[in-house]
Amino acid sequence: MFSIDEYVLNQKTGHIGKVVGYGHQILNNVYTTTLKVLVSEAGNPLKHIIVEEDLYSAWVKWFNH
Numbered sequence: 001m002f003s004i005d006e007y008v009l010n011q012k013t014g015h016i017g018k019v020v021g022y023g024h025q026i027l028n029n030v031y032t033t034t035l036k037v038l039v040s041e042a043g044n045p046l047k048h049i050i051v052e053e054d055l056y057s058a059w060v061k062w063f064n065h
Contacts, residue, residue: 001056008037008059015039016062023053035059 002008002019009016021036033056 002035002059002061007062008035009062010054010058011060012058025055032056
């Protein structure tokens, strides 16, 4: 499980962001864990643009921060 304030990389989109929360989504009648991630604008890591919520499994820890 990722910790709040940990940086992660979305394997599908390539977005990098900071974990700001958790959520759940129902897929095929099963609750699945999601991450809420504050994503930085491309080319400007100081400007955050969205909170992206996606399946936990779509993210990996980002070690370059």
